[in-house]
Amino acid sequence: MTQPNTTELARHRRERMMMWLQLTPVLLVLSVLFGGALILAVMQSLGFAPWFGVNTFPDFSYFGALWGSWSFWQSLGLTLYYAIVSTVIALVMGIFLALAMVRMFPCKTLYKYLYKLPLMIPYTVGIALAVIMLGNGGMISRLSAFFGFIGDPSEFPQILKTHYGWGVIAVYVWKQTPFVTLTIYAVLLGVGRETEEAASILGASKRQIFFQVTMPQILPGIVSSTLIIFAFNIGAFEAPFILGGGFPDTLPVVAWRYFNDADYTLQLQGMATVVSIALIASIILYSYLAFYRRYERRIGRN
Amino acid sequence: MTKVQLKGVRKDFGAFTAISQIDLDINSGELVALLGPSGCGKTTTLRMIAGLEVPTYGHILFDDDDVSEVPVQDRQVGMVFQRYALFPHMTVEKNVMFGLKVRGTPKAEIEERLEEILDVVQLQQFRHRFPAQLSGGQMQRVAIARTLITKPSVLMMDEPLANLDTKLRGEMRRFIRELQQRLGITTIFVTHDQIEAMELADRVAVIFDGKLAQYDAPDALYQRPNSVEIADFMGANNIFAAQISASGLATAAFGTLQLDRDIVTVREGAGRILLRSEAIDLLLEEPDGENVIEGTVEGREFFGATVNYTVTCGGEIITVNEQSRRLVEVGQKVWLRIEPRHIWAIRDDA
Amino acid sequence: MTKVQLKGVRKDFGAFTAISQIDLDINSGELVALLGPSGCGKTTTLRMIAGLEVPTYGHILFDDDDVSEVPVQDRQVGMVFQRYALFPHMTVEKNVMFGLKVRGTPKAEIEERLEEILDVVQLQQFRHRFPAQLSGGQMQRVAIARTLITKPSVLMMDEPLANLDTKLRGEMRRFIRELQQRLGITTIFVTHDQIEAMELADRVAVIFDGKLAQYDAPDALYQRPNSVEIADFMGANNIFAAQISASGLATAAFGTLQLDRDIVTVREGAGRILLRSEAIDLLLEEPDGENVIEGTVEGREFFGATVNYTVTCGGEIITVNEQSRRLVEVGQKVWLRIEPRHIWAIRDDA
Amino acid sequence: EDAEANAFREAFLGGEASWEDVSARAESEGTVNLYYWGGSDPINIWMDQVVATDLAKLGVTLNPVRITGTKDAIDLVLAEMGSGKGLGEGSVDAIWLNGENFATLKRQDALFGAFADKMPNSDFIEWNAEDPRSLLNLRDFGVETGNAEVPWSGEQYVCAANTARVDRADLPSTFAELKAYLEANPGKFTYVKPPHYIGNTFVQAAIYAHNPDGTGAEPFQQSIDDLGAEEMARLITPGLEYLKSIEPLLLGGQSGNARYPEDNGALDGMFLNGEVDMACKFGLYAVATGLNNGTYPEGAEAFVFPEGNMIKNKNYLAIPANAPNPAAALVMANYMTSVEAQVSKLKYTGMPPGVDPWKLSEAEVTALTEASPGLIGVSQADLDANTAPDTNATLVDVIEATWLEYIERDSADDLSVIVSRAVDNLAK
Amino acid sequence: MLLIAGFILGPFIPLLIQSFAFRWAWPDLLPGTWWLEQREKSLLPLAWDYVLSPYSRVWEATLNTVFIGLVVTVICLAICLPAARVLAREKFRGKSAFEFFLSMPLIVPEAAIGIALLMIFIRLGLAGSYTGIIIVHLIPTIPYMIRMLTAVYQGLGTDFEEQAMILGASRWQVMRMVTLPMLLPGVVAGALFTFLVSTNIFLLTFFMGQGKIITLPTLLFSKIAGGTLDASAAGITLVVTVPGIILLLITERFIKEEAFGKGFGN
Numbered sequence A: 001m002t003q004p005n006t007t008e009l010a011r012h013r014r015e016r017m018m019m020w021l022q023l024t025p026v027l028l029v030l031s032v033l034f035g036g037a038l039i040l041a042v043m044q045s046l047g048f049a050p051w052f053g054v055n056t057f058p059d060f061s062y063f064g065a066l067w068g069s070w071s072f073w074q075s076l077g078l079t080l081y082y083a084i085v086s087t088v089i090a091l092v093m094g095i096f097l098a099l100a101m102v103r104m105f106p107c108k109t110l111y112k113y114l115y116k117l118p119l120m121i122p123y124t125v126g127i128a129l130a131v132i133m134l135g136n137g138g139m140i141s142r143l144s145a146f147f148g149f150i151g152d153p154s155e156f157p158q159i160l161k162t163h164y165g166w167g168v169i170a171v172y173v174w175k176q177t178p179f180v181t182l183t184i185y186a187v188l189l190g191v192g193r194e195t196e197e198a199a200s201i202l203g204a205s206k207r208q209i210f211f212q213v214t215m216p217q218i219l220p221g222i223v224s225s226t227l228i229i230f231a232f233n234i235g236a237f238e239a240p241f242i243l244g245g246g247f248p249d250t251l252p253v254v255a256w257r258y259f260n261d262a263d264y265t266l267q268l269q270g271m272a273t274v275v276s277i278a279l280i281a282s283i284i285l286y287s288y289l290a291f292y293r294r295y296e297r298r299i300g301r302n
Numbered sequence B, C: 001m002t003k004v005q006l007k008g009v010r011k012d013f014g015a016f017t018a019i020s021q022i023d024l025d026i027n028s029g030e031l032v033a034l035l036g037p038s039g040c041g042k043t044t045t046l047r048m049i050a051g052l053e054v055p056t057y058g059h060i061l062f063d064d065d066d067v068s069e070v071p072v073q074d075r076q077v078g079m080v081f082q083r084y085a086l087f088p089h090m091t092v093e094k095n096v097m098f099g100l101k102v103r104g105t106p107k108a109e110i111e112e113r114l115e116e117i118l119d120v121v122q123l124q125q126f127r128h129r130f131p132a133q134l135s136g137g138q139m140q141r142v143a144i145a146r147t148l149i150t151k152p153s154v155l156m157m158d159e160p161l162a163n164l165d166t167k168l169r170g171e172m173r174r175f176i177r178e179l180q181q182r183l184g185i186t187t188i189f190v191t192h193d194q195i196e197a198m199e200l201a202d203r204v205a206v207i208f209d210g211k212l213a214q215y216d217a218p219d220a221l222y223q224r225p226n227s228v229e230i231a232d233f234m235g236a237n238n239i240f241a242a243q244i245s246a247s248g249l250a251t252a253a254f255g256t257l258q259l260d261r262d263i264v265t266v267r268e269g270a271g272r273i274l275l276r277s278e279a280i281d282l283l284l285e286e287p288d289g290e291n292v293i294e295g296t297v298e299g300r301e302f303f304g305a306t307v308n309y310t311v312t313c314g315g316e317i318i319t320v321n322e323q324s325r326r327l328v329e330v331g332q333k334v335w336l337r338i339e340p341r342h343i344w345a346i347r348d349d350a
Numbered sequence D: 001e002d003a004e005a006n007a008f009r010e011a012f013l014g015g016e017a018s019w020e021d022v023s024a025r026a027e028s029e030g031t032v033n034l035y036y037w038g039g040s041d042p043i044n045i046w047m048d049q050v051v052a053t054d055l056a057k058l059g060v061t062l063n064p065v066r067i068t069g070t071k072d073a074i075d076l077v078l079a080e081m082g083s084g085k086g087l088g089e090g091s092v093d094a095i096w097l098n099g100e101n102f103a104t105l106k107r108q109d110a111l112f113g114a115f116a117d118k119m120p121n122s123d124f125i126e127w128n129a130e131d132p133r134s135l136l137n138l139r140d141f142g143v144e145t146g147n148a149e150v151p152w153s154g155e156q157y158v159c160a161a162n163t164a165r166v167d168r169a170d171l172p173s174t175f176a177e178l179k180a181y182l183e184a185n186p187g188k189f190t191y192v193k194p195p196h197y198i199g200n201t202f203v204q205a206a207i208y209a210h211n212p213d214g215t216g217a218e219p220f221q222q223s224i225d226d227l228g229a230e231e232m233a234r235l236i237t238p239g240l241e242y243l244k245s246i247e248p249l250l251l252g253g254q255s256g257n258a259r260y261p262e263d264n265g266a267l268d269g270m271f272l273n274g275e276v277d278m279a280c281k282f283g284l285y286a287v288a289t290g291l292n293n294g295t296y297p298e299g300a301e302a303f304v305f306p307e308g309n310m311i312k313n314k315n316y317l318a319i320p321a322n323a324p325n326p327a328a329a330l331v332m333a334n335y336m337t338s339v340e341a342q343v344s345k346l347k348y349t350g351m352p353p354g355v356d357p358w359k360l361s362e363a364e365v366t367a368l369t370e371a372s373p374g375l376i377g378v379s380q381a382d383l384d385a386n387t388a389p390d391t392n393a394t395l396v397d398v399i400e401a402t403w404l405e406y407i408e409r410d411s412a413d414d415l416s417v418i419v420s421r422a423v424d425n426l427a428k
Numbered sequence E: 001m002l003l004i005a006g007f008i009l010g011p012f013i014p015l016l017i018q019s020f021a022f023r024w025a026w027p028d029l030l031p032g033t034w035w036l037e038q039r040e041k042s043l044l045p046l047a048w049d050y051v052l053s054p055y056s057r058v059w060e061a062t063l064n065t066v067f068i069g070l071v072v073t074v075i076c077l078a079i080c081l082p083a084a085r086v087l088a089r090e091k092f093r094g095k096s097a098f099e100f101f102l103s104m105p106l107i108v109p110e111a112a113i114g115i116a117l118l119m120i121f122i123r124l125g126l127a128g129s130y131t132g133i134i135i136v137h138l139i140p141t142i143p144y145m146i147r148m149l150t151a152v153y154q155g156l157g158t159d160f161e162e163q164a165m166i167l168g169a170s171r172w173q174v175m176r177m178v179t180l181p182m183l184l185p186g187v188v189a190g191a192l193f194t195f196l197v198s199t200n201i202f203l204l205t206f207f208m209g210q211g212k213i214i215t216l217p218t219l220l221f222s223k224i225a226g227g228t229l230d231a232s233a234a235g236i237t238l239v240v241t242v243p244g245i246i247l248l249l250i251t252e253r254f255i256k257e258e259a260f261g262k263g264f265g266n
């Protein structure tokens, strides 16, 4: 047998080089910006901030102070509460809607426009809508008064500006349900309806079809949208800031308050808060992902 | 098992009529093929029988009972989808057991029937694989096993062989036929391949454009098509315009042929005659007797087992199909002979 | 036009060897089919000839020049992809002109050649349509026209007919053959359908598992396969173990058959004999002479033009394929006769 | 270091440069970069429509930089100073500020110098330390201005009530009466949440009113270093305890979660919707302005609360030490303290004048009076009779931190512990 | 379905009313005084007069938003197209790790990234500049863009490019005449979505803008941060909604759910 053709090897090498060359810009941008930001965040939270004349790296006291205070854990609880509850609600509603959308119904085209609207507009708009609808002086409160249910704004159940209130959740759900719907709907379109029909012919009831046939197939879509919206919810700032109930604030708001304090050392404390958020989010999401991977392996997907 | 009847069934999708009118009687235990070009409404018909679609008009009867109101889950039908629709997240075993599990069949019985059916479809060794790890033929068999295990009273298959390669198709055809004969389930399958329909079915329903064009046994369909369209669709290639006389003589451009009046129902007038290309004798010397046409070999196509000759006779081109034991050279002068009983005629106004 | 040679060509994809060793000589103006099961390396071979892949070892020669270093763009080859790969955003006309345009051919010449080729493929009236508005056969012809207009010295087609329905396949087969004969371009096409290979090709290269298994004229391949695998792949169904004597007698389970010693190369020893099912005469009365086997009809399959009978003879099952002019009943006692020249033998150690 | 700019500064502060020199230099500098909180549209509009036009006539182009927090400007100045940018080289010419932010600049020695009394229009401001009315011109949140900033606007903490919902007779005028009112009408009052300055001010007023020595605002004019943490804790304890005691009576307090609005906008909204009956904020003319732009309910009227402790303060313009255009900044500061500017400001924004009326001519006073939106429900005399000064900036931080800890976070610790901890934290 | 439509659209009705109100106190269902009644009396522009005046900075914010969105989209496209091509076509070691890394920004909270970068950006003088904002916007947009473009490339297959090469087209001709036109719908969809994500980013913009550069979300945030909504804030909210609606009308034509699904279904 002769030697391998040199052109083939050279070409192969050239192609690999081209390949990495094409990947470089993205890789560079993300590692420098995103990776760099992560490293910086961690370093700052450990006391590295020469620009404030602070450099006690590595210094765990910021984390110590943070994790040592009860209010941090309260904030964490609140953050997780908002994130989890709204993620779950958005998911359930999104799945429900997506399932409804693959079926035919009147005005479907119009509806297909409509449901994406919240996706297109910023969260702040959602917050504004929550303020005007759900506030104690808001539209629903006024309607209740009009129908004689309440006689004073304070009798209206407090939705905004309170802990564990539904205002923040309502905004998240309003904005994220379309995202979940879009994702799941797209997956459903790819999956097609055949397996569902096959199951119904095999005698499965609607429930059985949903849980045993449809659900496992749209799971990848569910998982990826969960990851995205949960991560967002846990790090979101504007809604809990505007609609939240004050102390204890959610962690991003706590971080924000630290950053806006005149005291520079508190910025490092804020950085520790931010890193904690990232850390907690990653732990939760990672275990979620690991759990899902295990499930996937169990059902033989890889 | 179950007798299936479609009575005046019509199906509209919005403004579009997929099925304009179909009446069909399928006997208990019969294997019927729905044959027709793409988009003619075969799948729609099956789906209506299964209960996945509701007919716009008309009724569907199982053993003389109207099942229009019976939901899919309770019709006791089985359906094998064209692309199998296997549950991708379940193993072969789980896929097959699904139908029993959702009905709450006792575990022991499920086990037993599973083993039995896996033996039948010869999938014992693949039972723990996932659909993605199977070949087309194996997936096909899983789909069939999954359906059969529920002991459906009507089995439907939508183009069950469309995605398989030639060799596998042959195998699967034999497998399905054998199985159907053994279990005697009323079976309806969809195909657009006339060979498949003829090989497998007891009777074939040809559907054109949402209408039942002919419903007959395979050989009848092949030998005595109702219309030129059906003949063409069934692969006939020798169709010629001819004038038929009352005495059963057909006069075409290449000469006059005697028809068998016991077979041919056409009595008189303008029409078409069909010469089945494999029923024509290609002779190198002029024979005696009637129904002989003179011509010249124009082309030859070798298919392995058979050879096709195109022969020009009086301006028309006649295709002759012969087993390839000998090869006649192109350009050779030949005589074609065809027996009256192998000629079929259709009136132009049919 | 151009003579194509593959010399010791091998192709590895990473650790996986797609083609282990292929030597192939294709004469100028010849039409060669690459035939083989899925995944055997047919497409890879074509892609190497086109220059889309570089062989790991070995060389590819066009008219005795090594073209390994010549980039795709400059090889002057044409290739029709399995799914046509028509540019969906261009009209038929633009698609066809593409190859000339990118080479900067003068406008007048493009026009002229466009008209010419559109006439050849009979697409004049569709010239302003987009691919999405064409039928399968029309798309196919656009793909061919687009390739031919560049006057390639080698034309390659990757399963050109795989996506067409039976009727259209026949038409396209005839079209391609005619065109190739008219233009005389060296043509290589890939298929996994042996009928197609045999009908179209001057020579067929059978590839199994990345190796050239046999390279021969279609009838030779069909009648004198090198190995049992090839015989099987070519659709032979009567393959029986037999002991072959020096005098050319083959003794199988159902009896002894005389071989034609001019044809059969096997001299002595254990081997297999092949009886071509369409070369067997099915007789209802015992005939005189040699090579007669007695048996009983076990099954019958009606295919329209032909009928398959399965006949048990001394424990073996022999398939007989006959044109369906008569139908023999199942259970009938019959005698099979086969001429020596229709029997082929393969040594077990081949 | 820009030597020329420094020379100018020496000359100006040393009284050697005439105002003509300043004007000439200002014209050559061309622009002035004014940093100020951009959250108020009336102010923005006034800046763009009036100030910019008038300054253009003086040959100076106004570049209004609207920041979301004054602290941003302070950070910028300090960062630039830190990187060695001196006079003539920075990017901030003037900042509208008061209190803590001024204290920071002063502490960091980042101010241009004692310019305030050296401008032509400084005649309109009382600089005589003997006159008690000069207090707010010389001290900003208790911090001596050293004339490094010039007062250009005044403000007073005034409460308004919705007389459509409350009878004027029932209006409280002391904290005790407020509590009594709330016991009768729970939830109908709240105050802006500290550390917002409007919230701080309410807390300060409560502390003054509950001063155990009965000396009101007086002890709170000293810095924390002079006062000491312990004394501080003693002085503020009754006030904070009062605030804690009314917490369950505030808006939302009945359900255990008192709501403190984040800013005056939020408070105005509650007031408009009748969620609360009274709202307190800085805004002498707030009622008139609020009625004019629809943010106050129709029955809104001001009233005197808390008697004797209606905190009054001023806003100032400061020039940082590294102003790129110091002369233009001086010209602008001078313009801002002109009667003309004060009149238009009052008209546009309802912000009371920063100049002192007794230093003006009669005609000028009339012009100001005519420009003012007017007082509703109270008279100027009532207001003048009940003023109190702001708390020293260093104490404000402590009070703020203490409120957060004691009221918001419900700390169980003793107030003295909280205060000393806050003092320690701030010292760090 | 009606309920859902109400849930989505309902809140816009009071918003619209509020934007025309002068004084709208609880419990009135309609404003007690309308903006137009007070329009002449007021020295300052009210409600829509204000929103449309330069003082509201709506116009500036809109321009900023669109400008930043466009630049981000273009940069994102330019760097993601080649990478998406590789990801769709090539196999290489560490590919799945690479892909995971590319989607990391989706699951790390924005606040962490924004704040960490802020300090460095202030140092570099990038804070409060368009460059700074555009750079940080790349972080959350790249993952979306990469995913959508990879799906697009996967859908394209290599056939067309190879065919063009065989027909004699040079690399550049292939790119220009075949690849780009065929990718166009997918690229447009990806670009629109990236634009959408960019125009929706609040936190990063807020940090990096330093109040100097405002976009629609940050403008609206500062208007409603106090938790109340007056007529001008309502007007601005509506204005902020308009680009979304325009985008919605465009995207419905280009973003097919199918394409989106390929990007996110896994």
Ligand SMILES: Nc1ncnc2c1ncn2[C@@H]1O[C@H](COP(=O)(O)OP(=O)(O)OP(=O)(O)O)[C@@H](O)[C@H]1O
Pocket: B013, B016, B017, B018, B036, B037, B038, B039, B040, B041, B042, B043, B044, B045, B192
């Ligand atoms: N849900 C539907 N809505 C609208 N039209 C439909 C629907 N289902 C089928 N059709 C139309 O009805 C006609 C018949 O469809 P059907 O699927 O029954 O054809 P078919 O005979 O199975 O064709 P094929 O061989 O291509 O599968 C087609 O024209 C198809 O477009």
Ligand SMILES: Nc1ncnc2c1ncn2[C@@H]1O[C@H](COP(=O)(O)OP(=O)(O)OP(=O)(O)O)[C@@H](O)[C@H]1O
Pocket: C013, C016, C017, C018, C036, C037, C038, C039, C040, C041, C042, C043, C044, C045, C192
């Ligand atoms: N780029 C590649 N990388 C790795 N393996 C490849 C690549 N291309 C082809 N192969 C492998 O090489 C073998 C031969 O592939 P090829 O496409 O030539 O088969 P084929 O004969 O054309 O089959 P088919 O009839 O299915 O098209 C297959 O096993 C295939 O998986």
Ligand SMILES: [Mg+2]
Pocket: B042, B043, B044, B158
């Ligand atoms: Mg169908």
Ligand SMILES: [Mg+2]
Pocket: C042, C043, C044, C158
């Ligand atoms: Mg191939």
